[in-house]
Amino acid sequence: MIYLTGVRFRRASKVYDFDANGLDLKIGNTVIVEVEKGLGIGVVSKPPREVDPVVMQRHVRKVVRKADAVDMERNVFNTEREREAMRLCREKIAKYKLPMRLIRVEYMFDSSKAVFYFTSENRVDFRELVKDLASGFHTRIEMRQVGVRDEAKMLGGLGPCGRELCCSGFLSSFEPVTIKMAKDQNLALNPAKISGICGRLMCCLSYEHAMYKEEKRLKVKDKDSVGGHNCGGCGKHPALVETPLPANTSDKGA
Numbered sequence: 001m002i003y004l005t006g007v008r009f010r011r012a013s014k015v016y017d018f019d020a021n022g023l024d025l026k027i028g029n030t031v032i033v034e035v036e037k038g039l040g041i042g043v044v045s046k047p048p049r050e051v052d053p054v055v056m057q058r059h060v061r062k063v064v065r066k067a068d069a070v071d072m073e074r075n076v077f078n079t080e081r082e083r084e085a086m087r088l089c090r091e092k093i094a095k096y097k098l099p100m101r102l103i104r105v106e107y108m109f110d111s112s113k114a115v116f117y118f119t120s121e122n123r124v125d126f127r128e129l130v131k132d133l134a135s136g137f138h139t140r141i142e143m144r145q146v147g148v149r150d151e152a153k154m155l156g157g158l159g160p161c162g163r164e165l166c167c168s169g170f171l172s173s174f175e176p177v178t179i180k181m182a183k184d185q186n187l188a189l190n191p192a193k194i195s196g197i198c199g200r201l202m203c204c205l206s207y208e209h210a211m212y213k214e215e216k217r218l219k220v221k222d223k224d225s226v227g228g229h230n231c232g233g234c235g236k237h238p239a240l241v242e243t244p245l246p247a248n249t250s251d252k253g254a
Helices: 069-096 127-137 148-155 179-184 209-227
Strands: 002-008 015-019 030-035 038-051 063-066 101-107 113-119 140-145
Touching (some): 015 030
Parallel strands (some): 113 140
Antiparallel strands (some): 030 063
């Protein structure tokens, strides 16, 4: 048997399973874990749970250790490097006049790779940009294009409701949101009213959609029962249909 623990790398990001590696881990512990071609730092968000290796369908990387003071200091140093990388990359983007907008830079814990997140409406040839960044930071560079919803999640901000954006506050993944959800809730189909700052339909439209669907189903069911199959098709509720009085037995002898 192995013990899997859930680790989150960023606030409101997806939770990934890692082999607890025999460590006594609790929610909130900062840990160093194995990632693709390097090490990463994250926070335990799910306590270790026992899993049968037979049912495991994939390879699971391990938690290397709990983060110590040196690891935390290195993480702060990486954060400073990310800010410097943002500044330099924006200068290079302006230099090459590339049609792209830089959103975030993430350094791997062991500095083996730096990931640059950007948005663009067109195809971008950033080969010269990558060469400059690689020579300046002496690490592997990855350019990753994201959509407008991911952009809002990374940048954060306040929604039309005045609260922190759901995507940057607690949503770990994006669920499909359709215009039918707004219709089912009898909302005005005004894009300015039902769209978030990303320009897409607000994620919160899906929160109560199931309740509205159930209410709609119950109303249809009640309407059918009132329209009735037991009242002769009169359209009245069965309880309101007048029942004819029984014949007067005293008239039979007349």
